Amino acid sequence: MLLLCLAVLCLGASSPCAAAPHQGSTNPTRNKLLLISFDGFRWDYDRDVETPNLDKMAQHGAKALYATPPFVTITSPSHFTMLTGRSVENHGVIHNIWFNTTTQQKKQYYEAQFVDSYWDNGSLPIWITAQRQGLKAGSLHFPGTAATYRGETVGVSQVEPFLYDHSNETDWRLNIDKVIGEWFHQQDLDFVSLYFGEPDDIQFQLLDYGPLGMLLPKEGTLEKVYKALKGSHPHLHVYKKEEMPARLHYGNHPRLLQIILIADPGYIFLPLHSVKGDHGFDNEAMEMKALFRVVGPDFKKNRVVDHIDLVDVYALMCHLLGINPEINDGHLDNTKHMLVNTGGDNN
Numbered sequence: 231m232l233l234l235c236l237a238v239l240c241l242g243a244s245s246p247c248a249a250a251p252h253q254g255s256t257n258p259t260r261n262k263l264l265l266i267s268f269d270g271f272r273w274d275y276d277r278d279v280e281t282p283n284l285d286k287m288a289q290h291g292a293k294a295l296y297a298t299p300p301f302v303t304i305t306s307p308s309h310f311t312m313l314t315g316r317s318v319e320n321h322g323v324i325h326n327i328w329f330n331t332t333t334q335q336k337k338q339y340y341e342a343q344f345v346d347s348y349w350d351n352g353s354l355p356i357w358i359t360a361q362r363q364g365l366k367a368g369s370l371h372f373p374g375t376a377a378t379y380r381g382e383t384v385g386v387s388q389v390e391p392f393l394y395d396h397s398n399e400t401d402w403r404l405n406i407d408k409v410i411g412e413w414f415h416q417q418d419l420d421f422v423s424l425y426f427g428e429p430d431d432i433q434f435q436l437l438d439y440g441p442l443g444m445l446l447p448k449e450g451t452l453e454k455v456y457k458a459l460k461g462s463h464p465h466l467h468v469y470k471k472e473e474m475p476a477r478l479h480y481g482n483h484p485r486l487l488q489i490i491l492i493a494d495p496g497y498i499f500l501p502l503h504s505v506k507g508d509h510g511f512d513n514e515a516m517e518m519k520a521l522f523r524v525v526g527p528d529f530k531k532n533r534v535v536d537h538i539d540l541v542d543v544y545a546l547m548c549h550l551l552g553i554n555p556e557i558n559d560g561h562l563d564n565t566k567h568m569l570v571n572t573g574g575d576n577n
């Protein structure tokens with residue numbers, strides 16, 4: 231449930247969108263890249279209401295009919311997939327909630343942002359990779375911004391304050407001005423990620439139910455618990471971790487618990503104990519698909535593609551920034567048809 235826009239701001243005197251001098255750069259034509267995520271909007275939102283600016287973006291750039299987020303379709307896991315190009319079972323940020331099964335300690339979305347070891351689990355977000363290759367990166371409110379990765383943080387950051395009011399439009403405008411005016415123009419950053427939380431504020435929802443559940447049965451009770459749950463409800467899917475469908479990429483990380491429960495869209499359940507979620511249905515469900523727009527000199531205009539996977543956004547961003555990607559699970563080939571000068575039909 232993410233609306234994602236990638237806006238590539240071209241640098242150069244003739245560009246209407248960014249005209250700051252690029253001090254100290256060896257590549258005067260280098261793109262500036264802005265990744266914007268609006269959390270909580272569906273792929274078909276632009277069909278329900280007037281969205282003149284989103285329509286304009288589609289005209290001036292490319293759009294996908296919908297974008298498929300990674301499973302589990304909740305904020306921290308899916309945003310970290312965009313930043314790393316890794317599926318959730320590979321980057322390890324498996325839930326909004328951090329938990330320790332030994333101590334039963336839990337941290338909700340906001341608190342979990344500050345657990346470095348949770349985020350820094352072997353995958354580097356694009357900010358760090360860009361910085362290591364000489365670029366300047368910033369992030370405003372994007373999930374993962376507060377953490378330190380291999381001793382390094384994103385160079386310029388604004389971490390979301392506790393109990394932040396996501397619905398304040400004055401603040402939206404101030405944040406946009408900050409990113410464009412201060413960060414891109416004055417501080418000459420190359421890449422910024424910008425996050426807008428959904429208006430009904432995920433961190434207020436300390437719900438103990440949802441469509442995803444994970445259980446760690448007591449020693450020796452795995453089979454018993456599994457058998458009791460399996461087939462207990464037609465809209466509840468019960469998997470041992472190792473039998474999770476491979477397409478979900480959510481079975482192969484030590485943080486995932488032994489039994490994983492997934493409810494069909496429209497259903498939620500009360501787990502017996504342990505960890506839970508708030509959204510997070512199967513990423514094949516159309517209700518989970520996201521909106522996707524890209525605009526900038528590297529993209530074809532008025533181009534509509536069928537769909538894209540959010541796991542492929544990372545490789546695209548590295549390409550746009552001219553940096554070498556880390557090992558990732560996406561492919562530039564899957565988004566190349568939106569780019570100019572990469573073959574395919576010109577449109």
Ligand SMILES: *[C@@H]1O[C@H](CO)[C@@H](O)[C@H](O)[C@H]1NC(C)=O
Nearest residue numbers: 329330331332333334335347
């Ligand atoms: C969970 O808590 C135990 C006991 O304090 C500790 O040894 C372990 O490292 C913790 N695990 C994580 C992932 O923090």
Ligand SMILES: *[C@@H]1O[C@H](CO)[C@@H](O)[C@H](O)[C@H]1NC(C)=O
Nearest residue numbers: 322347350351352353484485
């Ligand atoms: C990732 O986290 C898991 C479990 O919390 C831990 O066992 C593993 O060593 C971590 N890997 C890295 C590279 O940090």
Ligand SMILES: *[C@@H]1O[C@H](CO)[C@@H](O)[C@H](O)[C@H]1NC(C)=O
Nearest residue numbers: 395397398399400401402404
């Ligand atoms: C909205 O944000 C502005 C700027 O940060 C602040 O001055 C104002 O008090 C906020 N409005 C509400 C209703 O909280």
